Amino acid sequence: MATFFQWLMRIASGLVILVVLAVAMIYFLASRSLPTYDKTFTASGISQPVEIIRNNANVPHIFGNNDEDVFFGLGYAHAQDRLWQMITMRRTVQGRLSEVFGQQTLEIDTLMRRLDLATAARMSVSAQDPDILIALQAYARGVNARIEEVNQEALGRGAPELFLFQQTFAPWQPADSIALQKLMALQLTGHLQSEVLRARTSLALPDADRLRDILPDAPGKGIATLPKYANLVPGTPVFAQSQPLPAHPLSPFTPLPLSGASNAWAAAPSRSAAGGTLLANDPHLGLSAPAIWYLARLELQSGGVIGATIPGIPAILAGRSDQLGWGVTAAYVDDQDIFIEELDASNPESYRTSTGFKPFKTRKSIINIKDAKPVTLTLRWTDNGPVLPGSAFNLAAVTPPGHVASLGWTALSPQDRSTTALMGLMRATDISAALATGKDHTAPGLTLTLADQNDVAMALIGALPRRDAIHQSQGRLPSLGWRPENQWQGLLPATDTPTFEKPSGGILGNTNNKIVERPFPRHISFLWGDSQRIQRWQRLMQNRRVHTRDSFIEAQLDTVSFSARALLPLIAADLWYTSEAAPDGSRARQRQRALALLSEWNGEMNEHMPEPLIYAAWMRSLQSRLIRDDLGPLAEEFTHVEPLFIERVFRDVEGAAAWCDVRQSARMETCSEMAQLALDDALLAIEERYGQQLEALRWGDAHQATHDHPTLGKVPLLRYFVNIRQSTSGGDNTLQRGKTAGVGDNPFLNVHAAGYRGVYDFADPDSSVFVISTGQSGHFLSRFYDDMAQLWRRGEYIPMSLDKELARAAAVGVTIITPTP
Template sequence: MGLIFKWLLRLFMLLSLLAALAVTAVYYLASRSLVDYEADYTVPAITGPVEIIRTNSGVPHIFADADEDVYYGLGFAHAQDRLWQMVMLRRTAQGRLSEIFGERTLNVDKLIRRLDLYGLAQRSVSAQDAETKSALEAYSAGVNAWLRIVNEDALGRGAPEFFVFSPKIAPWQPADSIAVIKIMALQLSGHLEEEVVRARASLLLQPERVRDLLPDTPGQGIAALDYAAMMQGLGLPRYAANTSGPKDPLSPFPERELAGASNAFAAAPERSAAGGTLLANDPHLGLSAPSIWYLARLDLSSGGVIGGTIPGMPVVLTGRSDKVGWGLTTAYVDDQDLFIEKLNPENANEYLTPDGYKPFRTAQSIIEIKDAPSQTINMRWTENGPILPETHYNLGTITPLGHEAALSWTMLTDKDTSIQAALKLMRASTTEEVIAAAVDYVAPAQNLTIVDQDGIALKTIGHVPRRHPAHQSRGRIPSQGWLAQNRWLGVMPYASNPEFTRPAGGILGNTNNKVIERPFPDHVSYTYGDTQRVQRWRRLMLNRQVHTRDSFVEAQLDTVSFTARAMLPLIAADLWFTGEAAPEGTPERLRQQALEIMAQWNGEMSEHLPEPLIYAAWLRALQSRLIRDELGPLESEFTHVEPLFLERVFRDADGAGVWCDILQSAPVETCTDISRLALDDALVWLSEKYGPAIESWRWGDAHEATHDHQVLGKIPLLSAVVNIRQSTSGGDNTLMRGRTSGSGPEPFQNVHAAGYRGVYDFADPDSSLFVMATGQSGHPLSRHYDDLGVLWRRGEYIPMSLDPELARAGSVGTITLTPASE
């Protein structure tokens, strides 16, 4: 027995030693790609020395005599800190994910290839002016310089992920940077899916009920359209139920209700306590580790620029210079239209146009797939745009037999000069110059909030489609592609895009809300990303005669839900303090407890309180009870509560109270009945998940920010290293927005929020502040992988200074690039 124990002990010690050696080897290989921020390199393709000074937060301040060398330095810094992220963005745009991930990403690659994103980016290079081409080439050269150093010095393949996946990295090219902005357009556009869902709803519901479920943003506009009537006689859709599966984390296509959101607001000098203009901006995107954002300062010949960049592009997308500041919010311009194209029954290679049948433009593309044979796909285009696969966004559910769906989209152009506009913007010195520079911007459409030394402005930038006044659906649902009146007539003049300069009230802002009301076809959109946050923002702005940097920070971090304050009195009007006394442990008693604490709640979505959790679960259960019997499988498309829908139902607007009656039951249920049942549903779910004691429930336990690594985040053990999870306040409709996932076992996880926050005070520019949601580095072993995320979660910031001496004084390392002798 002793001998067996002795050998078992030896075996255990041997296995422990081997495990320790394996961990040590993995750590050594991974740590080889950690960046040394104090180093000198001799590199080609620069005209003079370049300094990359990194502050204690890992923010690079890049100095050089020539602008092209500054862009070179930014490419070098981006590649050092975010090489894997850049390669993934490029692979996504090229439709080449399946080469390393296999069949799981095949559908993503197929769709990207059909859109021809990378081909459009390649052809757009020739559309740039000479200065932009020089900047793109210099940036690419900087990225490639770091790639050469990684290979020559064996620096761990540049990132730990390349030990798990293919280490082959092609040189960076100017087209790659243009492709990245096209990926951003994908992530910020949702009108395509909105058209499909509206069409599917109109196949099930009467027009007035579609108006309830998918309400227009308040203001005049079309309420609903009858898709079945428009397509009458064309045949039935191919499928009757959902055909798309769960969204892969690597897919750049957003969920319908996660298509982009942001806040930006500005105050003129007369509304500023210190007498200088103020600007705050927090663009919202899907959370990830690392964040999509990267902080940087560029010392250009026109002056210093600092703010948020996206690795892969040589531009500061949101930030400030000494003279101007600018912020971005998604404009929700209706820049996508679906067209139902009729096939020639005698020749399926032709489709109907206003001038008769014409052949599709076609091409083939080969997709290489890891561990599987390659596939060749046939790509087709009509005059309206690319033909999309029938499974994408459930297009098969609304496409008649003998027809195909094609997409028109402003982003699908081979003359995309959006980066050219961004580079010009960085050199502007007044709001007028910024607006003039943005004329070259194409997509994704944005509201650009601008301040200079003495004025403020807001301009919608990006191409807005020009539609015929007699358009069948006005862009609301798919229309017949062979009718001339449905086709786009080009784009609207840039001067007609909404513009507000130096308003009399001295305050401008946008929370993705509707900014202007104009009749079709001069409208911007019928649906927007916000009808709720703007109400709270307006109150905070009007509560003060003058604002300060701190009041803008306070607004940016505000967690009070206007929606909760407005909805609870409606849905609980007949429930407050009613009902018989109930004993402990009964559902009735639990309901009474919940209603008592909710009656005293001020709507603050604090992570430390139970009320936000009860409120969120109640409204979610309520909407589900209202729509599930009418919509059937289509209910799965409505993952988030629509406040305007609930308001219409509980106010019985145009008979919307009929939603409260359950069709399959004999009794006629009232809205009070459904509200009470939904509250009980929510309380049962919460009790099972978080225990029976209401006082122990916490919103932050459910509303956890999920900064997950897109690839390694699902691997056991590794996930604990690469994923960043944080308890957070806020919610779907608060200014400090934390959009919930809306589905799955954790429907209230915070998955879409402000990855960047900036507040710029032009009375004292060096007191300006910014922060990002994770850290500068994409390397999990770096201290800069999550250091800024700690501040972000607490609502704290770091200084934003353009003073070179302050950058040098706070430096933790300087990388010097010296030109190689020829």
Template sequence: MAQVFVWLIRIAGGMILLGVAAVLISYYLLSRSLPDYQKTLATDGVAQSMDIVRDNSNVPHVFGQQDTDTFFGLGYAHAQDRLWQMVMLRRTAQGRLSEVLGVRTVEIDKLMRRFDLYALAKTSVAAQDSQTQAALAAYARGVNARLTEINTFALGRGAPELFFINSPISPWQPADSLAILKLLSVQLSSHLEEEVLYARSSLALNNAARLNDIMPLAPGNGIAALPDYASLFPQGQSFAQATGTGIPDHPLSPFQKRAHAGASNVWAAAPKRSAAGATLLANDPHLGFTAPAMWYLARLELETGGVIGGTIPGIPIVMTGRSDTLGWGITSSYLDDQDLYVEKLNPENPQEYLTPDGYQPFRTESSIIRIKDTTPVTMTLRWTENGPVLPGSHYNLVEVTPAGHVASLAWTALSDRDTTMSAGYALMRAQSVREALAAGELYVAPSQNLTVVDRNMIAMKTVGAMPRRNAAHESQGRMPSRGWIEENRWQGINAYSANPEFVAPAGGLLGNTNNKTVDRPFPQHVSHVWGDTQRVLRWRRLMQTRQVHTRDSFIEAQLDTVSFTARSLLPLIGKDLWFTGEAAPDGTPERQRQRALDLLQRWNGEMNEHLPEPLIYAAWLRALQERLIEDDMGPLAEEFTHPDPVFIERVYRDIDGASAWCDVRQSTITETCTDIARLALDDALVWIDERYGTALESLRWGDAHQATHDHQVLGEIPVLRYFVNIRQSTSGGDNTLLRGRTAGEGADPFHNVHGAAYRGVYDFADPDSSVFIISTGQSGHFLSRHYDDLSQLWRRGEYIPMSLDADLARAASVGVTRFLPAK
């Protein structure tokens, strides 16, 4: 027995030693790809010596003596820190994720192949101006120099994640950068889903007044009445029932639900509204949270001067930032750049579809998708004159596509002469507001509101191709239309001068929170759908309560967590619940409701992570919308994942009879809106009790509202996810200026999944006092200290300096990579 015990000890000890050895070997292999920032390299990729100076936050300051050398350095720096991210973005745009990730990403690849973004990107390379082409080529050389270094010196495949993928990395090409820029259009688009959902809602409700409630236009003049969707097709025409979610379910999917499409904040002050007498600019673009973040900070020394700000790995331009003389920021414009068409098939030949000139054959092409560990899939791609044919599963298109028809998409991003990259390059070199606005003419997609300031002037312009539609368009682009009717088709692109523009406003302030910018009639309307109706009201109050602003007041506005929505809706939905009813005994639902109402009636609307009221309010509004729409909308109610403040206000103010939503159609009694508000509050408190307990005063909004910076692949692996995912308690909410858009569904509906992963504030009275931050860290390597070193600063609302002083960058450097021309 003793000998058996000894052997058991030896076996256990051996297993422990083997485990330790495995951990050490794994660490050694993974750490091999940690970049060395202090070195000198000789390469034929640069014409003259060039330095990449890393500051303490790992921001690269790239000092090239000519622009091509600087872009070489940016490509090298991106590949040093974010190679995995770049590779996966490229594969996503190419529709080649399944080659390395298997069957789960097949639907993503199929959709990307249908859009054919990569082929369009390759064709668009020739459309760039010569300087942009040179920058793209130099950037690609920089990326490839890093790939060569990894292969030559066995640097752990360049990133830890690449050990999980047994596939070589192809050399970087200029088209790869254009493809990733086009991929942003996919991530930021929402009009396709809006059109489908509007049509599905029209079919479900069959009531124009109620349709205007549930999918309301932004406040302002409306549009002419639209036809009922079913009336566009022959009577008795059947529509299929969808199954599934309608979009690919994978963290790498670029297809976002409309609630998580583009958003952002920007505001600017002219010298007369600035305490220091020079312009101010603040910008925080919003994207889905990932680890690492999509944003990467960089400073570039160009022949026209230095620029610094936020870049996206794979794209060689500063998307938002400043130079010595100019600052620029971007927000999603919500310009309606997509139209969905229902194409009629030839009953005699389904390979043809109806056009204004009769039946025409589809343009077709075969495409093979290779899938890891299984057989390839061959698919036939089809295009009409309007655009690519989409599958019925995409955003549940099958529900609005009658039998004998297919859906196609017209979209400005599907241009094979997309010069958006040239616009970005020209913007970085611009020296004035006028030059920056002129550069915007080259911008195609994704459409943005470009806000620019120089030392004396502020301006905002919508950039991006705006489709020219016929005034007789049957659906005005609000829902799918018949593709064979000439009046429904695009008539080209509007002149750049037609895009909204605001230059040197008399009030001295400009801002955009994705709110409605113009109130022009169709077809010059810009959009029927806007990304915000609430944050802008809080922004207006913060801006107008000060005669002059400072950098700190702009930061204060960026970090503001007071919800105008909560302040306006709570008195409305609870007006007959406040201070009413008799005292109820402890432990009863009535007593819990009274305690919740007592907390809310003293609350100022601040969505602070440490308070209980934001959680009670958010849960109440979510339950309220569910109660209001479930009986009328049926299964379609699940598509409305976030409470719409305009809808709820219409109901509780009974605008155009909207209080009809409060009556439950299936019940024999007539419920009032007060009844529904009380029942919804009880629903919310039951949900809170099940998740967080009955002690309402001890609740913390931040426990529910965690920012989920999750790794898109490794973040789902047990144990490993604790090392690669970055989770933080955060303030803010769906409708605060410090926007923390919630998931809206699933087990954790209040997780913060979409927000300002980049913030920058630029003060041209003292440019070197400008500040910026991203939400994770510069490195994509989870063993690097720079993987999450900026995340706590971001969470606390802190920033790091943003200086273009070359001497300061070198004096505070933690590493210098020097490139010398090869002899």
């Protein structure tokens, strides 16, 4: 027996030693790719030495003898910190993920090949201004210099992920940067999905008049500028089974409720306490680790610029110079249309046009798949755009037999000059110059908010399709592609996009809300991203005669839900303190406790409070009860609460209270009954997951920010090192937006929020501040992988200074790149 235990101990000790050695080896290999920031080396592709000073937050301050060398330095810095992110995004837009990840990403690749954004990007290279093309080429040389350095010095393949997903990849090209911008356009538009959902809902509803309730238009004439200071007074086919979008973490096809959001506002000197202009911006995208954003400062010939970039794109997309600040928000322009194309019954390779049948334009495309045989696709195009499969975006549900669906989309233009427009912003010195360069922008449609030394302005930038005034569906539903009145007639002139300059009230802003009311076809959009946050923003802006940097920060971090304040008194009007006494532990008593908590609540979606969770669960259950009997399985598509719908129902606007009656029951149910039943549903769901003690609930336990690694985030054990989870405040309709998942075991996870926040004060530009949601590095062993995450969660910022010596004084490293002799 003693011998047995001795051998058992030896085996156990040996296993422990092997595990330790394996962990040490993994750490050694992974750590090889940790960047060294304090060094000097030579590289080809530059004319004079380039200096990259990384401040104590690892923000690179890049200096060179000319703009070309500075963009080289930015490419090098991007590749040094985010190489894996860049090549993975490039593979995504090219439809080549399956070469690395196998069958699990084939659906993504198939759809990306059919959209063919990579080809459109290559064709758009020649459309850029000569100086922009030179900058793109210099940036690509900088990326490739880092790749060459990694290969020559055996620096761990450049990123730890490349040990797990070994691959070869081509040198970076200017077209790759343009392609990533088109990938951003894909993530920020939802009109394709909106058309399909509207069509499916209209088919499913027994009462067609109810479509305006569940898919309401944003009310009002539009909000962009505020009036002079005044205190606000309180006050055809058969329904088909749903085909979900590719659910892989690398999928760029985001659900409609997550198709883009942001905030931006600005104040003129007359509304600024210090007498300088102010600008705040926080673009909202899906959360990830690392964040999509990367902070950088460039010293161009026109002056220094600093702000947020996306690795792979050589532009400060949101930031400032000494003379100008700019912020971007998703504009929700109606830049997509679905066309139903009739096939020739005798030749399915032809489709109907206004002058007869015509062959599809076709091209073969081969998708190589890891550990599987390649798949060959036949890509098809009509005059309206690429043909998409019925399995994508639920198109089969709205496409009759003998027809296919094609997509018209401005981002598919081979003459897309958006890169020239966005890079041109960095060289603009005032609002007039920024507005001029913005007119080159094609996609995605953005609302550009500007502040220079003297004034503020806002403009919609992006191409708008020219539609016929007699279009059959006004672009709101899939339409017949061979009808001339449905086809695009080119683009509206850039001068037709709304611009707001020199606001009389001194303040303007955008929360993805409706900004103008114009008749079709100059309507801009029927779909807007917000009708709630804008109400809270108006209140905060007009509650003060003048603003400061800190008041703009306070508004950026505001977590009060206008929706909660507006809906609760309406929904619970017949429930407050009206029920009979009930014993402890009963459903009625639990309901009373919940209502008592909500009756004293001010609508603040604070992570430490129970009321936000009760409210969110209640509204979710209520909408489900109202629509499920009418929509059936389609109700699953409405994953997020629409406050305008709830309000219409409980105010019985145009008969909307009909939603409260259950169609299948004999009696007539009231809205108050539905509200009470929904509250019981919500409380039961809360008890099953979080317990019965309502007062002990924390919204932050449910509303955790999910900064998950797209490829390693689900790997056992490793996920605890690469994912960043945080308890967060805010919600779907707060200015500090934390959009919930809407699906899954925990539908309240925070999955879509402000990955970047910046506030610029031109009375004292170096007092401007910014932050991103994780850290600068994409390497999970780096201390800069998550060093800003807690700052972001707590609502803190880091200085946004263009002072070179200040950056040098607290530098974590200085890289000198000298030209190869």
